[in-house]
Ligand SMILES: Nc1ncnc2c1ncn2[C@@H]1O[C@H](COP(=O)(O)OP(=O)(O)OP(=O)(O)O)[C@@H](O)[C@H]1O
């Protein structure tokens with residue numbers, strides 16, 4: 086059991102309004118879990134809980150059998166916005182994780198660092214190719230890239246440190262359908278190649294079904310109650326095109342009926 | 346020119362832009378000359394509005410004559426010798442030294458703001474106090490400064506520190522707070538430690554904005570420096586202005602004021618250039 | 631331009647009111663604070679009415695009052711003999727001294743720490759407002775002590791008068807300070823501070839005057855003359871009240887002290903070191919004495935040596951002074967400062 090979530094409760098504001106209530110979830114190593122739900126139902130909150138940047142008011146979250154109090158290398162993160170460091174080039178963004186976790190603030194001044202950086206850069210160029218960027222993009226700064234390219238670099242950046250879990254929050258929501266299709270393919274391929282466990286938050290039911298091995302729907306049962314897991318669906322391995330419309334309808338029905 | 350003239354969509358031609366942008370300078374100069382001439386016709390010894398020729402001699406003396414308190418340079422001294430003993434050079438050197446020293450003292454202020462923004466305990470420890478201190482009118486504390494730091498350089502530097510650093514601290518604090526939390530979380534998930542996040546992620550990101558905020562505060566630094574020099578000093582540009590003011594040496598004061606403006610402009614320009622070279626990714630909003 | 635505009639305005643206003651209006655500026659100093667009382671008590675109003683004019687009184691800081699006078703924004707102003715020479719007179723604003731109020735008789739002083747002597751001062755740090763009577767006093771002290779050559783070796787630090795007391799008290803490295811009362815009294819209270827020299831050792835050299843612009847006095851409508859007469863009348867009436875012995879005088883003194891937010895005791899202490907000319911006879915007598923000429927000679931030489939007469943003034947004689955006996959110090963065609971005893975004499979004769 087890689088992620089174990091046990092009776093988690095989260096509320097915000099004063100007076101506190103429940104956002105998540107009674108969440109129980111188990112995720113195995115190597116799963117590709119898509120999280121669906123209407124806006125404001127607490128999907129991002131759930132990711133932040135697993136990241137460890139926020140803590141539940143009740144219940145506990147175990148990752149690899151341990152509670153984590155702050156984000157670290159085991160859980161990679163691709164947020165919807167602000168995923169790249171604007172002050173670093175594409176190449177530096179990709180190698181940043183390895184550099185920073187292997188070398189301290191002052192160890193960067195040693196020759197060993199420069200030798201290692203050479204290797205890392207070679208590796209980064211590899212990733213660049215895999216995510217479909219040209220090597221001339223390596224010297225660019227994030228704001229010189231299109232949104233889709235930025236998200237690709239963000240994924241490469243997260244994968245460079247080889248996290249056991251990758252958390253993606255609406256990573257593709259700003260992309261056009263064509264780019265989106267490509268990115269879905271890319272993530273799916275990378276997932277197959279690396280075996281990383283992925284938690285993927287999205288608004289798009291179709292996308293969830295195409296990508297995941299498992300789809301979870303978060304929904305509120307009434308306005309003043311927190312969201313719970315309204316549906317937990319294992320997607321049949323090759324999800325055929327003809328099954329998708331009916332599944333989409335089913336999932337959306339669950340999500341909407343609960344929200345009333 | 347006919348349709349959009351004076352409207353938002355107007356597109357001034359190059360020549361017009363050039364003429365218009367210099368117009369107020371020319372008008373100001375002309376108005377000054379007119380007033381100066383009128384006053385001199387009425388009173389040939391008028392010192393309030395020196396003519397250009399008087400200012401030129403005043404400035405020539407400031408640049409080429411040894412300062413009053415200096416040992417007289419040997420009469421045969423060459424240009425550079427005379428320059429290095431001159432009033433202008435000595436004053437500029439003294440003021441620049443203080444100015445650069447105070448700028449250097451802003452670096453710890455920036456770092457403090459950064460740590461306050463990132464580390465909650467540092468934040469709660471300092472924030473309220475700095476907010477309070479920011480509202481203190483530094484000049485009114487002068488007597489205390491004199492008693493605590495003497496009347497030499499230290500009290501002048503402290504005046505600037507008290508006057509300007511709270512602003513810089515709060516500014517870098519706010520800029521630090523403005524860094525999206527996603528960036529910080531992301532850095533941690535990539536394996537960065539607390540200080541990597543502080544210095545390699547956040548500081549690097551806010552650096553250009555902090556530099557800009559320092560640029561905006563250059564004038565405040567100069568203002569406090571001038572106040573200090575006018576109140577107790579043996580040299581410096583403001584010291585000279587304060588002295589000359591006592592017998593209306595406007596023929597030197599006016600060129601001095603323009604010289605200070607030019608120096609400030611050059612510092613600002615240099616900082617802007619450095620900022621652009623150092624942070625090519627940064628685009629001013 | 632501004633002064634022209636304001637005179638225009640004033641002219642317009644006075645034409646409208648049918649009453650010429652004048653402004654006199656004063657700054658806080660023991661010998662000048664009577665102006666506050668003179669205005670508040672109605673004495674000035676009485677005299678102005680008598681001459682059919684209006685007189686406004688305005689308080690300034692010292693330096694701005696000089697600026698305002700030079701810029702012709704005010705018609706009369708209080709200042710020392712030294713400033714009368716190096717500010718308006720040297721700036722080509724011919725000036726007439728109509729009232730000699732007092733001379734500093736210990737008000738200005740050179741104070742030192744740790745019992746230093748004059749000869750120890752070279753190389754030491756000294757606080758003062760440079761290019762003012764403070765520097766003049768120090769110059770005289772060194773000259774009288776036979777140390778004229780050493781003056782340049784004293785490290786003078788130009789310190790604003792509003793901060794000089796705390797600056798000296800707070801900085802143990804500053805060995806000496808030259809300033810005036812009330813700062814002198816504050817500093818003298820400190821342990822280990824002694825007075826080395828004060829203005830009572832150069833009596834009559836630091837004069838406190840009321841000056842009027844010469845062109846105001848010579849206004850064709852004669853209102854300037856009336857203005858000077860009204861001022862003189864009001865001034866000596868105020869001084870007479872001030873010098874009344876007993877409780878009545880104290881009441882006046884307390885009201886005057888109020889003008890500078892001072893206490894009666896402190897004001898009396900300052901008057902103790904100020905040689906006031908309480909009667910017009912005394913004042914005119916001092917003005918007529920040959921001493922005045924000798925003392926002014928020292929002052930104008932000091933001003934010239936320190937460049938206070940302006941960089942373009944090539945000779946000390948370029949800013950000439952005319953005395954009551956008609957004699958002139960400097961070039962006759964360049965008279966800029968005039969001592970006019972006429973108004974004081976009229977007051978003495980009771981003819982105002
Ligand atoms: N720091 C916070 N303080 C107060 N309320 C918060 C905070 N963070 C989230 N919330 C509230 O919690 C609820 C869930 O927020 P969350 O961001 O998890 O929603 P979401 O499911 O990710 O929505 P979306 O699909 O729009 O991103 C929202 O109603 C939001 O207003």
Ligand SMILES: [Mg+2]
Pocket residue numbers: 128129130254
């Ligand atoms: Mg969200």
